[in-house]
Amino acid sequence: MNIRCEAALAILTANSLVKRCEALGDALRIVTWFEHPGGDLIEMFLVEKEGQLLITDYGETLRMLHAHDFDPSSSPTRASIFEHILRTHKTEVREGTIEAKIDGVEDLANGLLRYVQATMKASELLTHTRPRVPSMFEKEVAEYLDQHEAMYESKVVVEGKIEEYTVGFALRNGRRTLIEPLSTSSSQYADQLVLRAFAMWYDIRHAWESVDKERLVSLLDDRNNVWRLHRLQLLSEMSDVVKWVDRELLLA
Amino acid sequence: MAGRIDEISISGILEMPKHIKDDITWVHRQKDWLEFRARIECNTDCILRLVGSYNHRLDAYSYSFLVNGQRIRGLDVGKDHHNPTCEDVGSPHINYWTDPHEAKMAREADDIDCSSMASAIEGFLKLCRIDLNGVFRTPVLQGRLL
Numbered sequence: 001m002n003i004r005c006e007a008a009l010a011i012l013t014a015n016s017l018v019k020r021c022e023a024l025g026d027a028l029r030i031v032t033w034f035e036h037p038g039g040d041l042i043e044m045f046l047v048e049k050e051g052q053l054l055i056t057d058y059g060e061t062l063r064m065l066h067a068h069d070f071d072p073s074s075s076p077t078r079a080s081i082f083e084h085i086l087r088t089h090k091t092e093v094r095e096g097t098i099e100a101k102i103d104g105v106e107d108l109a110n111g112l113l114r115y116v117q118a119t120m121k122a123s124e125l126l127t128h129t130r131p132r133v134p135s136m137f138e139k140e141v142a143e144y145l146d147q148h149e150a151m152y153e154s155k156v157v158v159e160g161k162i163e164e165y166t167v168g169f170a171l172r173n174g175r176r177t178l179i180e181p182l183s184t185s186s187s188q189y190a191d192q193l194v195l196r197a198f199a200m201w202y203d204i205r206h207a208w209e210s211v212d213k214e215r216l217v218s219l220l221d222d223r224n225n226v227w228r229l230h231r232l233q234l235l236s237e238m239s240d241v242v243k244w245v246d247r248e249l250l251l252a
Numbered sequence: 253m254a255g256r257i258d259e260i261s262i263s264g265i266l267e268m269p270k271h272i273k274d275d276i277t278w279v280h281r282q283k284d285w286l287e288f289r290a291r292i293e294c295n296t297d298c299i300l301r302l303v304g305s306y307n308h309r310l311d312a313y314s315y316s317f318l319v320n321g322q323r324i325r326g327l328d329v330g331k332d333h334h335n336p337t338c339e340d341v342g343s344p345h346i347n348y349w350t351d352p353h354e355a356k357m358a359r360e361a362d363d364i365d366c367s368s369m370a371s372a373i374e375g376f377l378k379l380c381r382i383d384l385n386g387v388f389r390t391p392v393l394q395g396r397l398l
Contacts, residue, residue, distance in 0.1 A: 038323070038326075038347065038355055038356055039333050039334055039335060039336065040328060040332065040333050059284035059285050059309075060312070062282060063282075063312075066303065066305050067303065067305060067314040067323060067326060068322075068355070069301065069323070096283055097283060164291070
Protein backbone atom coordinates (compact mmCIF):
# COMPACT_ATOMS: atom_id res chain seq x y z
CA MET A 1 0.00 0.00 0.00
CA ASN A 2 1.34 3.40 -0.97
CA ILE A 3 -0.51 5.48 1.59
CA ARG A 4 1.44 6.21 4.74
CA CYS A 5 -0.29 6.26 8.06
CA GLU A 6 0.57 9.93 8.71
CA ALA A 7 -0.86 10.95 5.34
CA ALA A 8 -4.09 9.05 5.89
CA LEU A 9 -4.44 10.58 9.33
CA ALA A 10 -3.87 14.09 7.95
CA ILE A 11 -6.54 13.59 5.27
CA LEU A 12 -9.06 12.20 7.72
CA THR A 13 -8.59 14.91 10.33
CA ALA A 14 -8.68 17.67 7.69
CA ASN A 15 -12.09 16.38 6.54
CA SER A 16 -14.06 17.15 9.66
CA LEU A 17 -17.20 15.21 10.54
CA VAL A 18 -18.74 18.45 11.65
CA LYS A 19 -20.16 21.26 9.52
CA ARG A 20 -20.43 23.86 12.28
CA CYS A 21 -20.70 24.32 16.00
CA GLU A 22 -22.50 27.14 17.82
CA ALA A 23 -23.72 27.99 21.30
CA LEU A 24 -27.40 27.42 22.03
CA GLY A 25 -28.20 28.55 25.57
CA ASP A 26 -26.23 26.26 27.87
CA ALA A 27 -25.71 23.71 25.09
CA LEU A 28 -23.43 23.44 22.08
CA ARG A 29 -25.26 22.81 18.84
CA ILE A 30 -23.12 20.68 16.51
CA VAL A 31 -24.32 20.20 12.93
CA THR A 32 -22.70 17.10 11.41
CA TRP A 33 -22.22 16.19 7.77
CA PHE A 34 -24.20 12.97 8.33
CA GLU A 35 -27.73 12.82 6.94
CA HIS A 36 -31.12 11.45 7.91
CA PRO A 37 -32.75 9.40 5.10
CA GLY A 38 -34.72 12.48 3.97
CA GLY A 39 -31.49 14.46 3.50
CA ASP A 40 -31.63 16.72 6.58
CA LEU A 41 -28.29 16.97 8.37
CA ILE A 42 -28.03 15.24 11.73
CA GLU A 43 -27.51 17.65 14.60
CA MET A 44 -26.38 16.90 18.12
CA PHE A 45 -26.46 18.99 21.24
CA LEU A 46 -23.74 18.75 23.86
CA VAL A 47 -25.01 19.49 27.37
CA GLU A 48 -23.85 18.97 30.92
CA LYS A 49 -26.42 17.54 33.32
CA GLU A 50 -25.47 17.07 36.98
CA GLY A 51 -21.79 16.87 36.11
CA GLN A 52 -22.33 14.33 33.31
CA LEU A 53 -21.61 15.28 29.68
CA LEU A 54 -24.42 14.20 27.37
CA ILE A 55 -25.03 14.24 23.66
CA THR A 56 -28.75 14.66 22.97
CA ASP A 57 -30.92 15.16 19.91
CA TYR A 58 -33.58 17.20 21.79
CA GLY A 59 -36.21 14.97 20.19
CA GLU A 60 -35.25 15.79 16.59
CA THR A 61 -34.89 12.18 15.38
CA LEU A 62 -38.43 11.23 16.37
CA ARG A 63 -39.70 14.59 15.10
CA MET A 64 -38.05 13.96 11.72
CA LEU A 65 -39.69 10.52 11.58
CA HIS A 66 -43.03 12.13 12.44
CA ALA A 67 -42.64 14.47 9.44
CA HIS A 68 -42.64 11.29 7.34
CA ASP A 69 -45.64 9.92 9.28
CA PHE A 70 -43.54 7.23 10.90
CA ASP A 71 -43.80 6.23 14.55
CA PRO A 72 -41.32 3.57 15.76
CA SER A 73 -43.62 2.76 18.69
CA SER A 74 -46.57 1.93 16.43
CA SER A 75 -45.81 -1.81 16.45
CA PRO A 76 -44.01 -4.06 18.94
CA THR A 77 -41.56 -5.21 16.24
CA ARG A 78 -40.59 -1.67 15.25
CA ALA A 79 -40.27 -0.62 18.89
CA SER A 80 -38.06 -3.60 19.61
CA ILE A 81 -35.77 -2.88 16.61
CA PHE A 82 -35.61 0.79 17.56
CA GLU A 83 -34.58 -0.01 21.14
CA HIS A 84 -32.09 -2.63 19.96
CA ILE A 85 -30.36 -0.09 17.67
CA LEU A 86 -30.03 2.43 20.47
CA ARG A 87 -28.77 -0.15 22.96
CA THR A 88 -26.19 -1.47 20.49
CA HIS A 89 -24.66 1.99 20.23
CA LYS A 90 -24.84 2.67 23.97
CA THR A 91 -27.49 5.33 23.58
CA GLU A 92 -30.95 5.50 25.09
CA VAL A 93 -34.24 7.26 24.57
CA ARG A 94 -35.79 9.30 27.37
CA GLU A 95 -39.16 11.00 26.87
CA GLY A 96 -38.63 10.93 23.12
CA THR A 97 -35.05 12.25 23.28
CA ILE A 98 -32.06 10.16 22.19
CA GLU A 99 -29.09 10.58 24.51
CA ALA A 100 -25.51 9.29 24.70
CA LYS A 101 -23.38 9.72 27.81
CA ILE A 102 -19.73 10.59 27.23
CA ASP A 103 -16.74 10.35 29.56
CA GLY A 104 -15.31 13.84 29.24
CA VAL A 105 -14.29 15.92 26.23
CA GLU A 106 -11.69 13.37 25.13
CA ASP A 107 -14.58 10.93 24.52
CA LEU A 108 -16.45 13.45 22.34
CA ALA A 109 -15.43 12.02 18.94
CA ASN A 110 -16.28 8.50 20.06
CA GLY A 111 -19.60 9.70 21.47
CA LEU A 112 -20.38 11.57 18.25
CA LEU A 113 -19.88 8.43 16.19
CA ARG A 114 -22.02 6.29 18.53
CA TYR A 115 -24.75 8.90 18.51
CA VAL A 116 -24.65 9.40 14.74
CA GLN A 117 -24.72 5.66 14.08
CA ALA A 118 -27.66 5.24 16.44
CA THR A 119 -29.72 8.10 14.98
CA MET A 120 -28.91 7.14 11.37
CA LYS A 121 -29.87 3.51 11.86
CA ALA A 122 -32.98 4.43 13.85
CA SER A 123 -34.13 6.89 11.20
CA GLU A 124 -33.43 4.36 8.45
CA LEU A 125 -36.34 2.32 9.81
CA LEU A 126 -38.29 4.78 7.70
CA THR A 127 -36.92 3.29 4.51
CA HIS A 128 -38.10 -0.19 5.51
CA THR A 129 -41.76 0.78 5.65
CA ARG A 130 -44.07 0.21 2.76
CA PRO A 131 -46.33 2.97 1.46
CA ARG A 132 -49.88 2.51 2.58
CA VAL A 133 -51.53 1.30 -0.58
CA PRO A 134 -54.65 -0.80 -0.93
CA SER A 135 -53.80 -4.49 -0.47
CA MET A 136 -54.74 -7.15 -3.00
CA PHE A 137 -57.49 -8.30 -0.65
CA GLU A 138 -58.93 -4.79 -0.44
CA LYS A 139 -58.95 -4.65 -4.24
CA GLU A 140 -60.82 -7.96 -4.36
CA VAL A 141 -63.37 -6.64 -1.87
CA ALA A 142 -63.82 -3.48 -3.97
CA GLU A 143 -64.30 -5.60 -7.11
CA TYR A 144 -66.90 -7.75 -5.36
CA LEU A 145 -68.83 -4.67 -4.21
CA ASP A 146 -68.59 -3.20 -7.72
CA GLN A 147 -69.91 -6.42 -9.27
CA HIS A 148 -72.95 -6.23 -7.00
CA GLU A 149 -73.42 -2.51 -7.67
CA ALA A 150 -73.15 -1.75 -3.98
CA MET A 151 -72.98 1.90 -2.92
CA TYR A 152 -69.78 2.25 -0.95
CA GLU A 153 -66.83 4.45 -0.08
CA SER A 154 -63.31 3.17 0.47
CA LYS A 155 -60.76 4.39 3.04
CA VAL A 156 -63.32 6.05 5.25
CA VAL A 157 -62.10 8.04 8.22
CA VAL A 158 -64.13 7.24 11.34
CA GLU A 159 -63.74 8.97 14.67
CA GLY A 160 -63.32 6.88 17.77
CA LYS A 161 -63.47 8.08 21.35
CA ILE A 162 -59.67 8.43 21.51
CA GLU A 163 -58.45 8.71 17.94
CA GLU A 164 -59.59 8.47 14.32
CA TYR A 165 -59.26 5.42 12.09
CA THR A 166 -59.20 4.75 8.37
CA VAL A 167 -61.61 1.87 7.84
CA GLY A 168 -61.47 -0.14 4.59
CA PHE A 169 -65.03 0.38 3.36
CA ALA A 170 -68.34 1.96 4.28
CA LEU A 171 -71.39 0.42 2.64
CA ARG A 172 -74.50 2.51 2.27
CA ASN A 173 -77.32 -0.01 2.37
CA GLY A 174 -79.78 1.48 4.82
CA ARG A 175 -77.84 1.48 8.07
CA ARG A 176 -74.18 2.17 7.28
CA THR A 177 -71.89 -0.86 7.40
CA LEU A 178 -68.22 -0.35 8.16
CA ILE A 179 -66.02 -3.15 6.78
CA GLU A 180 -62.42 -3.75 7.79
CA PRO A 181 -60.67 -6.32 5.54
CA LEU A 182 -58.11 -8.50 7.33
CA SER A 183 -55.66 -10.54 5.30
CA THR A 184 -52.26 -12.06 5.95
CA SER A 185 -50.38 -15.31 5.47
CA SER A 186 -48.70 -15.13 8.88
CA SER A 187 -50.48 -16.50 11.96
CA GLN A 188 -48.40 -14.24 14.19
CA TYR A 189 -49.39 -11.16 12.23
CA ALA A 190 -52.99 -12.42 12.10
CA ASP A 191 -53.12 -12.14 15.89
CA GLN A 192 -51.89 -8.56 15.67
CA LEU A 193 -54.43 -7.69 12.98
CA VAL A 194 -57.28 -9.14 15.05
CA LEU A 195 -56.20 -7.29 18.19
CA ARG A 196 -55.80 -4.05 16.25
CA ALA A 197 -59.28 -4.45 14.74
CA PHE A 198 -60.69 -5.25 18.18
CA ALA A 199 -59.17 -2.06 19.62
CA MET A 200 -60.41 0.00 16.67
CA TRP A 201 -64.02 -1.26 16.90
CA TYR A 202 -63.94 -0.85 20.70
CA ASP A 203 -62.88 2.78 20.36
CA ILE A 204 -65.38 3.52 17.57
CA ARG A 205 -68.20 1.98 19.61
CA HIS A 206 -67.31 4.16 22.58
CA ALA A 207 -67.67 7.26 20.43
CA TRP A 208 -71.29 6.39 19.60
CA GLU A 209 -73.94 8.45 21.29
CA SER A 210 -76.58 5.75 20.72
CA VAL A 211 -76.28 1.98 20.64
CA ASP A 212 -75.79 0.18 17.32
CA LYS A 213 -75.25 3.27 15.24
CA GLU A 214 -73.54 1.30 12.47
CA ARG A 215 -72.97 -2.32 11.58
CA LEU A 216 -69.33 -3.20 12.10
CA VAL A 217 -67.81 -6.03 10.09
CA SER A 218 -64.38 -7.64 10.28
CA LEU A 219 -63.92 -9.35 6.91
CA LEU A 220 -61.44 -12.22 7.06
CA ASP A 221 -59.48 -13.56 4.13
CA ASP A 222 -60.02 -17.19 5.15
CA ARG A 223 -58.08 -18.62 2.20
CA ASN A 224 -55.10 -18.57 4.56
CA ASN A 225 -55.61 -20.80 7.59
CA VAL A 226 -54.01 -18.38 10.04
CA TRP A 227 -56.92 -17.21 12.18
CA ARG A 228 -57.16 -18.56 15.72
CA LEU A 229 -60.65 -19.31 16.97
CA HIS A 230 -60.28 -17.81 20.42
CA ARG A 231 -59.00 -14.55 18.90
CA LEU A 232 -61.95 -14.45 16.51
CA GLN A 233 -64.35 -15.05 19.40
CA LEU A 234 -62.85 -11.99 21.05
CA LEU A 235 -63.25 -9.97 17.86
CA SER A 236 -66.87 -11.10 17.49
CA GLU A 237 -67.67 -9.28 20.75
CA MET A 238 -67.01 -5.99 18.96
CA SER A 239 -68.03 -6.70 15.34
CA ASP A 240 -69.60 -9.23 13.02
CA VAL A 241 -66.87 -11.54 11.78
CA VAL A 242 -67.50 -12.51 8.16
CA LYS A 243 -65.30 -14.91 6.22
CA TRP A 244 -64.53 -14.18 2.59
CA VAL A 245 -66.21 -17.46 1.64
CA ASP A 246 -69.44 -16.07 3.15
CA ARG A 247 -69.06 -12.64 1.57
CA GLU A 248 -72.68 -12.46 0.44
CA LEU A 249 -73.41 -11.70 4.13
CA LEU A 250 -71.87 -8.29 3.57
CA LEU A 251 -74.81 -7.32 1.40
CA ALA A 252 -77.46 -8.94 3.59
CA MET B 253 -54.80 5.60 -8.64
CA ALA B 254 -52.32 2.75 -8.45
CA GLY B 255 -50.41 2.46 -5.20
CA ARG B 256 -47.10 3.74 -6.55
CA ILE B 257 -46.46 7.43 -6.08
CA ASP B 258 -44.65 9.18 -8.91
CA GLU B 259 -44.23 12.70 -10.25
CA ILE B 260 -47.17 12.32 -12.68
CA SER B 261 -49.61 11.11 -10.02
CA ILE B 262 -48.37 13.79 -7.61
CA SER B 263 -48.91 16.45 -10.23
CA GLY B 264 -52.50 15.20 -10.65
CA ILE B 265 -53.13 15.31 -6.89
CA LEU B 266 -51.68 18.81 -6.62
CA GLU B 267 -54.07 20.01 -9.35
CA MET B 268 -57.16 18.56 -7.65
CA PRO B 269 -59.32 20.67 -5.29
CA LYS B 270 -58.43 19.79 -1.71
CA HIS B 271 -59.50 21.14 1.63
CA ILE B 272 -59.17 20.68 5.37
CA LYS B 273 -62.53 21.21 7.00
CA ASP B 274 -61.46 21.23 10.65
CA ASP B 275 -59.33 23.55 12.77
CA ILE B 276 -55.63 22.74 13.10
CA THR B 277 -54.73 22.28 16.75
CA TRP B 278 -51.49 21.24 18.38
CA VAL B 279 -50.95 18.55 20.98
CA HIS B 280 -47.83 17.73 23.00
CA ARG B 281 -46.25 14.63 21.52
CA GLN B 282 -42.92 14.43 23.36
CA LYS B 283 -41.12 16.49 25.98
CA ASP B 284 -39.57 18.85 23.45
CA TRP B 285 -42.10 19.01 20.66
CA LEU B 286 -45.74 19.26 19.65
CA GLU B 287 -47.60 17.93 16.65
CA PHE B 288 -50.80 18.29 14.67
CA ARG B 289 -52.46 15.96 12.18
CA ALA B 290 -55.21 16.97 9.78
CA ARG B 291 -57.18 15.01 7.25
CA ILE B 292 -57.30 16.45 3.73
CA GLU B 293 -60.57 15.98 1.86
CA CYS B 294 -60.13 15.18 -1.83
CA ASN B 295 -61.84 13.09 -4.47
CA THR B 296 -59.13 10.44 -4.66
CA ASP B 297 -58.62 6.94 -3.30
CA CYS B 298 -55.29 8.00 -1.82
CA ILE B 299 -55.01 8.92 1.85
CA LEU B 300 -54.02 12.57 2.18
CA ARG B 301 -52.77 14.11 5.41
CA LEU B 302 -51.20 17.32 6.58
CA VAL B 303 -48.95 16.89 9.60
CA GLY B 304 -46.84 19.39 11.47
CA SER B 305 -44.37 19.39 14.34
CA TYR B 306 -42.73 22.11 16.40
CA ASN B 307 -39.65 21.77 18.61
CA HIS B 308 -40.00 24.62 21.09
CA ARG B 309 -36.50 24.16 22.50
CA LEU B 310 -34.93 24.70 19.06
CA ASP B 311 -37.66 26.88 17.53
CA ALA B 312 -37.66 24.46 14.58
CA TYR B 313 -40.77 23.26 12.80
CA SER B 314 -41.91 21.16 9.86
CA TYR B 315 -45.05 20.83 7.79
CA SER B 316 -45.64 17.77 5.58
CA PHE B 317 -48.14 16.98 2.84
CA LEU B 318 -48.42 13.17 2.84
CA VAL B 319 -49.95 10.98 0.16
CA ASN B 320 -50.37 7.35 1.22
CA GLY B 321 -47.81 8.02 3.95
CA GLN B 322 -45.20 9.47 1.56
CA ARG B 323 -43.97 13.03 2.10
CA ILE B 324 -44.52 14.57 -1.32
CA ARG B 325 -44.02 18.16 -0.14
CA GLY B 326 -42.47 19.41 3.08
CA LEU B 327 -41.39 22.66 4.68
CA ASP B 328 -38.56 22.52 7.22
CA VAL B 329 -37.59 25.56 9.27
CA GLY B 330 -34.47 25.33 11.43
CA LYS B 331 -32.79 22.41 9.65
CA ASP B 332 -29.95 22.22 7.13
CA HIS B 333 -30.31 19.86 4.19
CA HIS B 334 -28.00 18.12 1.73
CA ASN B 335 -29.35 17.02 -1.65
CA PRO B 336 -28.46 13.68 -3.27
CA THR B 337 -27.17 15.82 -6.15
CA CYS B 338 -24.74 17.34 -3.63
CA GLU B 339 -26.04 20.90 -3.12
CA ASP B 340 -26.31 22.20 0.43
CA VAL B 341 -29.65 23.82 1.18
CA GLY B 342 -30.12 25.90 4.30
CA SER B 343 -33.17 26.82 6.33
CA PRO B 344 -36.00 27.26 5.54
CA HIS B 345 -36.27 24.73 2.74
CA ILE B 346 -38.98 22.94 0.80
CA ASN B 347 -38.72 19.21 0.23
CA TYR B 348 -40.25 17.88 -2.96
CA TRP B 349 -40.68 14.45 -4.52
CA THR B 350 -38.75 13.40 -7.58
CA ASP B 351 -38.88 9.93 -9.13
CA PRO B 352 -35.12 9.31 -8.94
CA HIS B 353 -34.65 10.61 -5.39
CA GLU B 354 -38.17 10.28 -3.92
CA ALA B 355 -38.59 12.62 -0.89
CA LYS B 356 -34.92 13.59 -0.61
CA MET B 357 -34.64 16.71 -2.77
CA ALA B 358 -35.01 20.21 -1.33
CA ARG B 359 -34.80 23.82 -2.48
CA GLU B 360 -34.72 27.10 -0.64
CA ALA B 361 -38.15 28.28 0.52
CA ASP B 362 -37.72 31.79 -0.86
CA ASP B 363 -41.36 31.88 -2.05
CA ILE B 364 -42.79 31.33 1.46
CA ASP B 365 -42.83 33.89 4.27
CA CYS B 366 -41.47 31.93 7.23
CA SER B 367 -41.33 34.89 9.62
CA SER B 368 -44.11 33.22 11.63
CA MET B 369 -45.59 29.75 11.81
CA ALA B 370 -48.95 31.11 10.65
CA SER B 371 -47.56 32.82 7.54
CA ALA B 372 -45.44 29.74 6.81
CA ILE B 373 -48.42 27.38 6.85
CA GLU B 374 -50.42 29.79 4.74
CA GLY B 375 -47.65 29.73 2.13
CA PHE B 376 -47.21 25.97 2.37
CA LEU B 377 -50.94 25.28 1.92
CA LYS B 378 -50.95 27.60 -1.09
CA LEU B 379 -47.97 25.74 -2.56
CA CYS B 380 -49.82 22.42 -2.11
CA ARG B 381 -53.13 23.94 -3.28
CA ILE B 382 -54.98 23.00 -0.12
CA ASP B 383 -57.77 25.20 1.26
CA LEU B 384 -58.09 25.43 5.01
CA ASN B 385 -61.72 25.93 6.02
CA GLY B 386 -60.95 25.80 9.73
CA VAL B 387 -58.54 27.89 11.76
CA PHE B 388 -54.79 27.39 12.23
CA ARG B 389 -54.02 27.75 15.91
CA THR B 390 -50.47 28.72 16.80
CA PRO B 391 -48.99 26.44 19.45
CA VAL B 392 -49.31 27.62 23.00
CA LEU B 393 -46.56 26.70 25.42
CA GLN B 394 -46.58 27.44 29.14
CA GLY B 395 -49.12 30.20 28.68
CA ARG B 396 -47.02 31.81 25.97
CA LEU B 397 -48.20 32.27 22.38
CA LEU B 398 -45.45 31.26 19.99
